[in-house]
Amino acid sequence: MAAVALRVRDLGKHYLIEPSTSRSHTLKDSLWRAARSALSLRKAARGGRWDLWALRHVSFELEPGTVLGVIGRNGAGKSTLLKILARVTDPSEGEGEFFGRVGALLQVGTGFHHDLSGRDNILLSGAILGMPRAEILRRFDEIVAFAGVEAFLETPVRHYSSGMYMRLAFAVAAHLDSDILLVDEVLAVGDAEFQRRCLGKMDEVARTGRTVVFVSHNLAAVLRLTHRALVLDGGRTALLAPTGEAVAHYLDQHSAAGGERLWPNPEGTHSQAPFAPLALRVRDESGAIVGAVRAHRPFSVEVDYLLRSPVHGFRVGIRFQTTGGDEAFTSFDSDAKADDPPDGVRPPGRFRSRCTVPGGLLNEGHFLFGLQARGWRRGLFTDEHALAIRVEPGGPEGLWTDHRPGPFRPLLAWQVEADDGQEAR
Amino acid sequence: MSRLVGSDPPAGPARILLRPARGWNALRLGELWEYHEVVLVLVWRDIKVRYAQAALGLAWAVLQPVASMIVLSVIFGRLARVPSDGLPYAAFALTGLLPWQLFQNGVQRSSLSLVQNANLLTRVYFPRLSLPLAAVLGTLVDFVIAALVLAGLLAWYDWTPAPERLVWVPALAALAVLNTLGIGLWLSALNVRYRDVQHTLPFLLQLALLASPIAYSANLIPEGGWRTLYGLNPMVGVIQGFRWALLGGPAAGSLLAISAVVGSLLLVSGLYYFRRVEWSFADRL
Structure with missing residues (x-):
């Protein structure tokens, strides 16, 4: 029914x-307030409250x-x-x-x-x-x-x-x-x-x-x-x-935030955490910060961060997730230096790690960027939703109009040949 | 709190209505009954945690009244020779302690019940009255144990209470619970807003102990106006009633009547006050 x-x-x-720090006021406060407003020493105290x-x-x-x-x-x-x-x-x-x-x-x-x-x-x-x-x-x-x-x-x-x-x-x-x-x-x-x-x-x-x-x-x-x-x-x-x-x-x-995520300035805080993120940005080929990219064009992702102390085997990674909940892939800035010893030490300081995502890899749709930082066998920082971007349909005009499932739409090297041996066309 | 407004006819699903609750609200004791399993499980939890984890376990429930009885008997009975209505002092004191400790423990535990269960209040719905109610009901276990100790003491004195008076004991115990719950409701709700309550409570209970006829008899108070004033402490009538029923002490008719009236007023006003402010509990805890 x-x-x-x-x-x-x-x-x-x-x-x-x-505004007062204590939420449970004391009986004394209440009595005072009642007494004051009764004697109208102060206007019925709503002052400072919002x-x-x-x-x-x-x-x-x-x-x-x-x-x-x-x-x-x-x-x-x-x-x-x-x-x-x-x-x-x-x-x-x-x-x-x-x-x-x-x-x-x-x-x-x-x-x-x-x-x-x-x-x-x-x-x-x-x-x-x-x-x-x-x-x-x-x-x-x-x-x-x-x-x-x-x-x-x-x-x-x-x-x-x-x-x-x-x-x-x-x-x-x-x-x-x-x-x-x-x-x-x-x-x-x-x-x-x-x-x-x-x-x-x-x-x-x-x-x-x-x-x-x-x-x-x-x-x-x-x-x-x-x-x-x-x-x-x-x-x-x-x-x-x-x-x-x-x-x-x-x-x-x-992503209307413009393809950029900034974290509050970590200077001055008393945090002892070795890793502090500063910014995560998506840039198109011309270097402009963008919230949306074209599927067939390359774009770059950069992470600015602060290391407060030396970290063994330090690496920063970006995790790509589709909004369908599927993991697409994860890439670390250490991938390019696969020959380095995995437990090398990164000294303290400010750094920028950046990578280029080739055009013709991601399918159209929304992607979530997770940011993670790891040391040798330990995680230092994770934000699964650091930023989102939109990948817009691209490619030669009029060709890619259909929607295809899946996170990727790689451009593969197709060859089309007429097969003369069998059935003739 | 938001309210449960009845249910559809038996076939349909229960209908629950949410809306702002301000001002004086219906008591909805029927809903409390619907949630009686929650009340019982809270009682069971309190008892289990209190006794299962203590090294001496249930022995505490025996030690508390017995130790108090011994101290009172030595100081007031032996040394100060306080008159005890002609009754053996140890039995006189223990009979007074029996309802008193129900009251004391019940008021103490129910006053803290909301604050101590803040994590429940902010996470799940059940009638908020369940918490102080469960705290008071939980003290009945101590009461029954103390009553067995008293029975042992009376047997040792070779004293058998008159059956026609003994039958009044459950009613007197119920009156003690009613007093305890009334005060517990007031204090538990006030304590959410004013944490002063839990700090001053031990002191107030000490004063109340002195203002109750535990170590002495209510008959020490001059008859007339003074005794009526004294009887406004709702435990006075209850305690005198217990001595009348168990030890054959002097009749406590008028004091008992005052107790019943004061206790009922406390309970009803406590219920309404509690229901009026309970919507704010989750936001204040």
Whole structure:
């Protein structure tokens, strides 16, 4: 009967930001303020406070079985929206309606207690997340098997490795059997193997026809898992559209920055990290900084960075990803010097690493550049979404008009010969 | 907090409505019942964490009242010779400590319950009342253990409470829980906004201990206006009631009536205050 699983209208969340550093004021402060305003020693103190709408005028409607992705930069209101939907915090205006049981996964390990055993934590966390006890008991073995912690069920989870802890926590959450599931960035934690399992499980959930709202920075995951996506920008809805279109819009906003990503000046900060990125740029053949390149023309990518201390086996790499979530390739600045010893030392200082990507390699579409810096056997820095560019169709006019799947469209050396030996033409 | 506004007819899925909650809100105790499994699992967690991890485990629940009883008996019973309504002082003190420690532990734990469970409040929805409620219910375990100790003591004195009075004990315990919960609701909600509460609480509980008839009898207070004023401390009637029911002490009728009225007022006002401010908990924690 219900053609709608979830409907929100004009949702908004307002905060009054107070300049004082402590958020929980003391009774004394309140008494003082009351006394002062009563005696009108000062105008009713609103001084120094300002309003912040973390979210405003957000409306959408989801049919049962829809998987909605929510994307946007940090501070765009993604988490606020999810917290309101999860009823953790209250909207300041607007309203929402759900039809069905709602489960919220805003954190891996909600309700876990470190002093309790794995078994106890399954019961505890399951109940707090909203699973009826009978259901937890029925699926207990399944949860334990999924987490792979059979041997440690009676061990307090504070003795678990972080990987085991994460697996168990996710296993409980993954078996939450609600009609509407709200998921926040849960996948951002854990190693690659764990993330792969989480994505697999999410895929499964999405296919069982449940309604899911999925907030993530991981565009690849959003593209893979969701049907529609909501792009938030400064707390407002920038676009609500089928996922491919929404992600393209989001990336256009990124590349509208002009093919350049600058990091705040690291000088003066007290960071001890050996690597600090300064800038990442895309330049066309003429050297201009561009957010879009033509598919058949070469372009270059350059990274400016600061090394604060000598690093063994230092290298900087760019990882190319399609917005379809596929890895295209990764290239390191050490590739060109394959003969150098891999553990040579790079001295401190400012550097620029740059490479040229040949024309006729990438297919048209959007690409994400991840920036990474590594030392000998250790990672120093990773930003999976450092920059995005658009590759526009190119080539001789009128020839490349069809869309071809895949990240690459290399220009191969084709030869066309008439085969006179067999069938005549 | 956003609210759950009823459910569709049985066949349809539950309908949940979100909207800004400001001003005075309905108590929605029915929803608390829907979430009773969460309340129970929180009670179970508190007990398990408190006792399973302590070296002495459940022995603490015995040691606490027994040690207090011994100290009171030596100082007030033996040395100061405080009158105890003609009852053996040790039994007199332990009977007073029984509801008192329920009150003290319950107020203490429920006051901290919201702040200590901030990570739950900011991550998942359940009726926020569950937390102070679970904290108070958790102290019933200590209460039952202390009651067994008292039963042992009475057996040692070879004293059998009159059955027609003994049946009142559950009602008296319920009144103690009601008082505890009322104050716990107020303090837990206030503590989210004013952390002063948790710093001053040990001191306030100490004052309350002196203002309750634990070491002495309420009959020391002059009858009339003073005793009525004294009875505004809602634990006074409860404690005198326990002594009446278990030890055959003097009747506590009027004090009990004041306790019931004050306790009910505290509970109802606490519930409404809690519901009025609970929308702000997640933003303040």
